[in-house]
Structures are given as structure tokens and as C-alpha cells.
Amino acid sequence: GQLPAAKRHPDVVQFLLYWLGESPWYLGVVVRRVRALLLLRRERLFSEALVSDAVWDVLGSHDGVLYQRFQARLEQVVQQRHGVLARDALLAIAAGARTSQAIAERCGKRTTLPHALELLVGQDLVERKGACWLVADQAWAFWLKTVGGASRHGTLGGRDMGREGVQRALMLVWDGWRDAARRPLVERIHGLLSAFHNETVSLDSKTGRLPPFGTLASQGTAQAGETYL
Secondary structure: OOOHHHHHOHHHHHHHHHHHOOOHHHHHHHHHHHHHHHHHHOOOOOOHHHHHHHHHHHHHOOOOHHHHHHHHHHHHHHOOOOHHHHHHHHHHHHOOOOOHHHHHHHHOOOOOHHHHHHHHHHOOOOEEEOOEEEOOOHHHHHHHHHOHHHOOOOOOOOOOOHHHHHHHHHHHHHHHHHHHHHOOHHHHHHHHHHOOOOOEEEEOOEEEEOOOOOOOOOEEOOOOOOEEO
């Protein structure tokens, strides 16, 4: 109801719900900025470019509400015991390191790494599922990958992506979501299974590996809309 113009662009709304829907506060921050831009520019069109600009203003710009919130989180981590290593581990997890070994390879194998990871879990900055580590908060993970790694505290070689880089990264996330949403379910599952390469995963508190398949084939049935893999 806050953005009447959005009714003509349901795909944009669906993406925002996918990306920010788990945090109504994040969603509200972005929506309010979109409304402000519509008024400032005297525009009536609700577009991807407008949303991209709004996301930069609140998350990429140093004056942005989400930027300030996320930067404060990062600085709070650094102030703790084992905080510098915890920050580096956090950036590594956001960048895709899923196991303790992978994190250690990025941060340097240190005996204090378990304490640093425990600090992150204790502050609800990461989650551990079996042997896997992840940043479940998508906006937080995005900021860490595109902005946080380039902060003056960063030690993992992060660089300032600037407005263009952050917005380009957002569109990559958006395009990936759009592609997945438009593909038939059987194609999405086929793509998922095809990506298995013996990775370690955790499901229902049990850890296992994703076996690589030599061949995947789909077969239709007499039932409309039903396909076997």
C-alpha cells in the first residue's frame, strides 16, 4: 500500500520480498527511499533503476541507514576478543567459504578460529548448520561482499566497488532470481542436482555430501505437468 505504482510492476515487488522480506524493517527502509526518490524526481514509474538507486542510497552510501547499521555491526565485532579474526571469518563466509577448513584457508589457520566463529554465532551474525557456515541475512551478506570487505578495517583485500559496482552486483542477484523464477520447476531441480560436486551440507541437523551425478535425464508422464528426473 505504500507504493501504489508498484502494482504495475509485480516482478519488482516479488524480488524485494525475496531479498528483504525476512526483515520488514529492511524492506521498509528501501520502500521509504523509493518513495522519496519518486517525489524528488517527480516520477510516477516504479522501475528497476529506481530501486537500484534506492538500495545504493541506503546500503552503499556511507550516509545510508543500512550502511550505518551494518558498519556498526562490523565495528562492534572488532571490539571483542578475537574480534579481528572474527571479522575476517565473517567476510570469508559472506564471500562463500562454507566449511571451517575453507574459512581457515582464507583467514590463515589459527588456533583461535573456533573462538572467533563462536563469537559470530553468539551475536547472530552467522549460522552454523552441521559442518556448514552461512550468513542467512541476504542484505547483510550482500553488504559484506560488496561494501564491508572494503572498509578501512578489512584485511582480506577488499576494495571499494563504488556505486556502479554495488549496483551491478545487485543486478546480478536480481537477474539470478528472475532467471530461477521463470524456469520450470523441473529445470530448476535439474540445475540444482547438476551442481552437486561432493559438497558438505546440513539438512535437519544431519551432515552429508551432495553426490555428483554422471547423467541426469527427465521423463514426462501421462499426468499433465508431471515429470520424473
